[in-house]
Amino acid sequence: MFTTTTPARIDPPMRRLIDTVTPGGQARYLPVRPTPDATVNGCFSNVRAKVARDGGRRLCGWQLWEWPGVLVEAEFHAVWLSPGDEMVEITPKPHGEDRILFVPDERRDYQGEVVDNVRIALHDDQLVQHFIRVSRAIVQVQARNGQPAGPGQVRVPAEQIAPLRQAQHFLGYAIDARLREHDPCPCGSGVRYRQCHGHELELALA
Template sequence: MTTDTPKTIDDALLAFCARISPATPEFVEVVPGDEARVAYCFSNSAEQVARAGGEIAYGWAIWRWPGRYFEAEHHAIWRSPDGTLRDVTPMLYGQTRILFLSDPGAVFDPERYRPNILGAEPGNAVAEDYVALADARSAILNAYGEPGVDHAITPADQARLDAITPRWMALYAELERG
């Protein structure tokens, strides 16, 4: 695992979040329900609303690879009837809290995939190059629909990916080395 819940909220993180939503990010406790499934935040939150009332809060889980980059992942959590925010989805790596950036306009629509948003840490040229190539790759792949769904890619787009991928992977390896 490279990205994780940020430890603190600093100016660089706030600047990244401001690109996505005017809301202030906040730490939210992860308290999954017994039937909740990893990676099913939208249905887990809807099921919690059906059981206990409240509403779904839409937005972004904010992750950070310290010194390298930030990542925003489209996410939903539960707002209890008293207004308390809880993430009812178990985390893949067992996190007990997340950083949540509210974005009421980011309502889940199964017909509209929202790709993760990356942002390089300030002053890290390797991360800036990596993020630029990751964005280019995503633009190509996301044109074919939701990731993980088998779609035939055109030879031209495959050639574009083939040109990007080696450099993108080399930059990632450089980021891993620190």
């Protein structure tokens, strides 16, 4: 999503995120070694195929992301645990990252449900808060519409999701352009975001 990438280090906000999803969890960097048939959004099916071929088992946990200066994010994820107990990331990355930061979470297993990402804002700004709330709303609409075929393959009526996706993109590009809530709204009205689209979105999300 936008400019999220593998965090360069485990700083205090990242530590707080790790403790939110798996208290006391031990995060570690894993090199990305994709299997030839693996797909970007298909970690669970990638690992299922790998286990069927080579043994070992699935290990669920959280892949950790950072949008530098904006937010940190945890995504429910699976890696392959080899028969020799080595954690291996076999799922390719959308932006070609060659390593991931991963924290195992043995309390959780994947049952085909929609699991939302957990996000923590790095500064208090309405644009970032709205981005996080809109992203959560998208997953809630998806979850209301029944079980997905797999992550990234959710079937939802387009008219329910499209306005939320539009808002998410609008906010994402505004944040990438370093706009803050007191700047003129990106729509070009000349009014501050808070009083313009920020106000509209606040009503829509309520």
